[in-house]
Amino acid sequence: MSIQKLIMNLQKFWSDQGCYLAQSYDLEVGAGTMTPDTFFRVLDRRPWKVAYVQPARRPTDGRFGLNPHRVQKHFQYQVIMKPSPADIQDLYLKSLSSLGINLQDHDLRFDEDNWESPTIGAWGVGWQVLLDGLEITQFTYFQQAGGIDTFPVPVEITYGLERLEMFLEGKDNLYDLDWSDDVTYRDLRFVEEKEFSEYNFNQADVKLLKKSFDMRIKEGHKMSKEGLLLPAYDICLKCSHLFNLLDSRGAISVTERVKMISQIRILVNQIAEKYTSREDVS
Amino acid sequence: MEFLLEITTEEMPSSHVKIGLSQLEEKLKEALHVSSLSFSRMRSYGTCRRLVVVGDLSPEQKDRVEDIIGPPKTVAFDEDGIPTQAAVGFAKKHSLDVKKLVVLKTERGEYVGAKKITKGARAQDILTDNLPTIIASLSFPKMMRWGKSSLRFSRPIQNILCVFGESPLSFSVDEIRASDFTTGHKIFSPEKIRPKSFSEYNKALAENHVIVDQERRKQIILKQSEKILSSLGAQMYPDDELLEKLSFDVESPCVILGQFPEEYLKLPLDVLSTAMKEGQSLFSVVKGRKQLSYFLGVADVPRDAKELIRAGNERVLKARLEDAKFFWDQDLKVKLRKRAEGLDRVIYHEKLGSYEDKTQRLKKIAAYLLNKLEAKGDKKPAVEAAELCKADLLTEMVREFPTLQGKVGGLYAQEEGYPADVWKAIYEHYLPQSMDDNVPSSLNGAIISISDKLDSIIGAIGIGMEVSGSKDPFGLRRNAQGICKTILEKKINCDFCRLVDKVLAIYGDIFEIDKKDVKNRCLEFFKGRLQHILESQGFRYDLVNAALSPGIDNIYCTYLRLKALDSLKESAHFEPMILIAKRVNNILRNQPRYKINPDLLFEKQERELYTTFTIIQENVLSMIADGDFAKAQRMVFRMRSSINSFFDHVLVMEEDQRLKRNRLALLQAISKVLNQIADYSKVVVSE
Numbered sequence: 015m016s017i018q019k020l021i022m023n024l025q026k027f028w029s030d031q032g033c034y035l036a037q038s039y040d041l042e043v044g045a046g047t048m049t050p051d052t053f054f055r056v057l058d059r060r061p062w063k064v065a066y067v068q069p070a071r072r073p074t075d076g077r078f079g080l081n082p083h084r085v086q087k088h089f090q091y092q093v094i095m096k097p098s099p100a101d102i103q104d105l106y107l108k109s110l111s112s113l114g115i116n117l118q119d120h121d122l123r124f125d126e127d128n129w130e131s132p133t134i135g136a137w138g139v140g141w142q143v144l145l146d147g148l149e150i151t152q153f154t155y156f157q158q159a160g161g162i163d164t165f166p167v168p169v170e171i172t173y174g175l176e177r178l179e180m181f182l183e184g185k186d187n188l189y190d191l192d193w194s195d196d197v198t199y200r201d202l203r204f205v206e207e208k209e210f211s212e213y214n215f216n217q218a219d220v221k222l223l224k225k226s227f228d229m230r231i232k233e234g235h236k237m238s239k240e241g242l243l244l245p246a247y248d249i250c251l252k253c254s255h256l257f258n259l260l261d262s263r264g265a266i267s268v269t270e271r272v273k274m275i276s277q278i279r280i281l282v283n284q285i286a287e288k289y290t291s292r293e294d295v296s
Numbered sequence: 297m298e299f300l301l302e303i304t305t306e307e308m309p310s311s312h313v314k315i316g317l318s319q320l321e322e323k324l325k326e327a328l329h330v331s332s333l334s335f336s337r338m339r340s341y342g343t344c345r346r347l348v349v350v351g352d353l354s355p356e357q358k359d360r361v362e363d364i365i366g367p368p369k370t371v372a373f374d375e376d377g378i379p380t381q382a383a384v385g386f387a388k389k390h391s392l393d394v395k396k397l398v399v400l401k402t403e404r405g406e407y408v409g410a411k412k413i414t415k416g417a418r419a420q421d422i423l424t425d426n427l428p429t430i431i432a433s434l435s436f437p438k439m440m441r442w443g444k445s446s447l448r449f450s451r452p453i454q455n456i457l458c459v460f461g462e463s464p465l466s467f468s469v470d471e472i473r474a475s476d477f478t479t480g481h482k483i484f485s486p487e488k489i490r491p492k493s494f495s496e497y498n499k500a501l502a503e504n505h506v507i508v509d510q511e512r513r514k515q516i517i518l519k520q521s522e523k524i525l526s527s528l529g530a531q532m533y534p535d536d537e538l539l540e541k542l543s544f545d546v547e548s549p550c551v552i553l554g555q556f557p558e559e560y561l562k563l564p565l566d567v568l569s570t571a572m573k574e575g576q577s578l579f580s581v582v583k584g585r586k587q588l589s590y591f592l593g594v595a596d597v598p599r600d601a602k603e604l605i606r607a608g609n610e611r612v613l614k615a616r617l618e619d620a621k622f623f624w625d626q627d628l629k630v631k632l633r634k635r636a637e638g639l640d641r642v643i644y645h646e647k648l649g650s651y652e653d654k655t656q657r658l659k660k661i662a663a664y665l666l667n668k669l670e671a672k673g674d675k676k677p678a679v680e681a682a683e684l685c686k687a688d689l690l691t692e693m694v695r696e697f698p699t700l701q702g703k704v705g706g707l708y709a710q711e712e713g714y715p716a717d718v719w720k721a722i723y724e725h726y727l728p729q730s731m732d733d734n735v736p737s738s739l740n741g742a743i744i745s746i747s748d749k750l751d752s753i754i755g756a757i758g759i760g761m762e763v764s765g766s767k768d769p770f771g772l773r774r775n776a777q778g779i780c781k782t783i784l785e786k787k788i789n790c791d792f793c794r795l796v797d798k799v800l801a802i803y804g805d806i807f808e809i810d811k812k813d814v815k816n817r818c819l820e821f822f823k824g825r826l827q828h829i830l831e832s833q834g835f836r837y838d839l840v841n842a843a844l845s846p847g848i849d850n851i852y853c854t855y856l857r858l859k860a861l862d863s864l865k866e867s868a869h870f871e872p873m874i875l876i877a878k879r880v881n882n883i884l885r886n887q888p889r890y891k892i893n894p895d896l897l898f899e900k901q902e903r904e905l906y907t908t909f910t911i912i913q914e915n916v917l918s919m920i921a922d923g924d925f926a927k928a929q930r931m932v933f934r935m936r937s938s939i940n941s942f943f944d945h946v947l948v949m950e951e952d953q954r955l956k957r958n959r960l961a962l963l964q965a966i967s968k969v970l971n972q973i974a975d976y977s978k979v980v981v982s983e
Binding site for chain 2: 081082083084097098099100103107117118119120121122123124125126128138139141144145146147148149155157165166167169181184186271272
């Protein structure tokens with residue numbers, strides 16, 4: 015089964031569970047959790063079901079295309095269900111069966127792994143799901159986002175698409191995976207990995223990134239003040255990516271690191287608070 | 297009647313299962329005690345998906361019999377013995393037959409009354425009243441909420457099975473109603489099972505691929521491993537922590553043997569075993585002391601019929617080992633010394649600076665300690681180890697496997713050709729990680745370990761961090777206990793107060809809290825930890841107090857004092873000496889200090905005591921200096937008869953102030969020597 019068939023299967027499965035199929039968000043994010051379809055929607059009290067593919071960028075994970083399973087950009091399949099259904103683990107198992115995995119032939123384990131993202135003031139409790147020792151999914155009950163307790167509690171399921179596909183195809187190198195019948199992961203991604211690794215580690219203009227970070231934080235506060243919460247949040251995402259780039263350039267000192275993370279978090283928390291106090295969402 | 301409770305949940309961490317089971321059992325027992333419902337054979341079992349308690353309960357409380365007292369006999373009956381209006385009224389009020397009233401003898405005389413029998417409550421009512429609160433009150437190290445429930449638990453509760461005397465009990469916890477069923481293995485047998493008793497429950501679950509008893513699962517894992525490895529003549533490399541985790545993580549243990557390419561055996565054992573243990577939870581396989589290119593995994597399946605689980609784990613492990621090998625080769629390209637230059641960019645703590653700052657402090661503390669220990673030979677290796685010990689924080693290997701910190705630095709130093717007294721010290725400097733862990737084997741390792749931990753503790757106290765109850769964010773308790781353990785086992789004989797002073801001086805003026813205050817808090821903290829360690833080693837608490845009370849100027853000496861007290865506690869001289877020491881201390885209470893003038897000693901007994909004391913003091917002090925507290929103590933015993941006859945014949949509180957002060961001064965001198973051995977007033981003596 016190719017990656018695109020895998021995606022189509024998951025789309026079908028979760029749409030049958032009543033999820034709205036969102037399109038990938040058009041900004042650089044470190045994880046599917048950070049897009050507005052998750053971040054804002056877990057904050058309010060209304061029920062919410064969504065599923066989508068999200069490219070996730072982590073500049074420091076780049077390996078110039080040389081490592082068989084580490085890349086600076088990978089693809090996640092993100093599902094949010096709020097409130098978390100009582101049978102969510104069963105649903106998840108069924109989604110794996112729908113991919114043709116016979117669970118009775120394998121060892122499937124829910125291994126304690128609690129997730130936390132200080133930059134967006136979020137944390138949750140859950141597991142990494144291991145299939146014959148391979149981590150294929152992150153499964154999390156969101157307890158807090160933007161520093162605010164979630165209620166009802168959403169559950170988040172994040173499939174690592176490359177990992178899952180490596181399992182399905184039984185391959186050891188992710189560049190050998192089939193995206194479609196004719197196109198491989200290598201065809202699509204190898205050059206991108208090489209060039210972006212060079213950019214992330216060696217070329218990105220540190221001065222420009224820093225300046226840009228500072229200016230955007232200012233702009234973010236301004237937009238938040240204006241009540242333009244969605245643009246303000248986009249700016250936070252931008253800052254988070256700028257921070258990651260600076261980090262992979264090795265350009266962040268001890269004190270700067272703490273300061274920059276807290277600058278983003280303060281703004282995100284402020285946005286979350288303003289959002290939840292809006293009448294139409296509470 | 298048999299009681300069976302099973303809470304099924306989504307997968308709980310193994311540590312939570314253990315905590316949950318002991319709380320569940322304790323809270324249930326407590327509730328039954330309070331309700332005076334007797335029980336026996338209470339026990340608990342669990343897996344990552346179930347908390348189970350079983351026990352035999354009596355079906356109801358004992359009937360309660362109480363006397364109800366009415367009017368005095370003289371009022372209740374008239375002269376002819378016929379009940380009066382008072383008696384009739386009393387009987388009516390308590391719905392009793394007037395003829396059944398009896399005469400009760402009380403302290404105030406004879407009264408009319410009756411024995412009232414209150415039927416004991418039924419066990420099932422007591423259970424249904426208490427269980428919801430008990431279940432909802434279980435607490436775990438990290439709690440969570442789910443759905444729209446207001447419950448907080450380790451992981452979402454899926455079902456509650458509760459059977460008492462073969463029938464289900466009905467109650468609810470939040471929205472979850474207790475049921476009469478459970479389910480088998482999540483993947484292999486999710487069907488409902490309706491057991492009426494624990495033996496049925498146990499049997500049905502076993503048939504449905506769940507072994508409920510954790511001890512049995514552990515034994516199965518060990519037995520299967522042994523069987524699989526016997527043909528290789530190999531053994532599982534023991535790892536109790538991992539075995540414990542796995543025995544809770546699986547309901548149907550199945551041990552799997554896998555292999556990895558031999559080329560990875562070039563990696564050090566620590567790296568190999570960490571890569572196996574973390575993530576995939578695999579055991580290493582050894583033959584004697586040699587690591588083999590095999591691993592053991594524990595799957596949660598009846599069997600790996602198609603060997604897909606083995607193959608899958610092999611593939612994942614190979615990728616991890618390939619990574620580890622890559623990190624190893626990459627890391628070795630940059631020398632540790634060069635790498636250490638980057639430590640100024642790694643934060644240790646916002647208020648305590650970078651790891652470069654910490655390294656600079658460590659160098660000074662280690663050099664000081666070495667000086668004090670008068671260790672013969674070169675100080676260079678220890679200082680060099682201090683300089684390099686944190687460099688591995690910047691390696692790829694530690695970034696990937698944080699638990700390898702220290703060890704991997706030591707291994708890289710070894711590869712770079714540093715001598716053993718440098719690389720070993722780096723390798724060992726995080727030891728001991730717990731009270732069960734080994735202390736560093738080398739002196740330099742011990743010195744760096746103590747310096748590092750003490751630097752952390754004093755820094756944390758200096759910026760106002762508090763350790764209280766379950767809160768210990770910086771691991772200060774573990775660090776302090778690690779220091780004590782290392783000092784005791786490595787027999788490190790040095791002045792602890794001065795060491796603390798030294799560390800404070802090295803920190804300079806960066807604390808907002810007054811240094812004296814930091815020092816006192818630090819010493820108090822260590823005293824508490826040392827007390828905890830010594831008591832848990834089985835020493836009598838009063839002896840521990842007596843040994844600790846003179847202070848912890850020297851932790852190792854404190855320990856020697858205690859050992860001496862402990863070894864002499866059965867001696868015939870011990871208790872009489874304690875009593876007399878207490879007498880000395882009592883008489884000296886609230887007295888200012890005086891000086892002895894030997895010319896003023898007139899009575900025979902006081903002169904005798906003075907002579908004995910002078911000789912004994914000289915001997916005792918040299919014995920203490922040699923650390924031989926038992927000998928010193930036995931020497932002190934010899935003063936007893938002189939002190940006794942002094943008390944018998946000499947009046948201390950003489951009217952002549954000069955004589956009185958001189959006698960007090962003599963006792964003060966004696967007391968001062970005694971107190972260097974122990975604070976005898978803390979010893980409990982049966983009189």
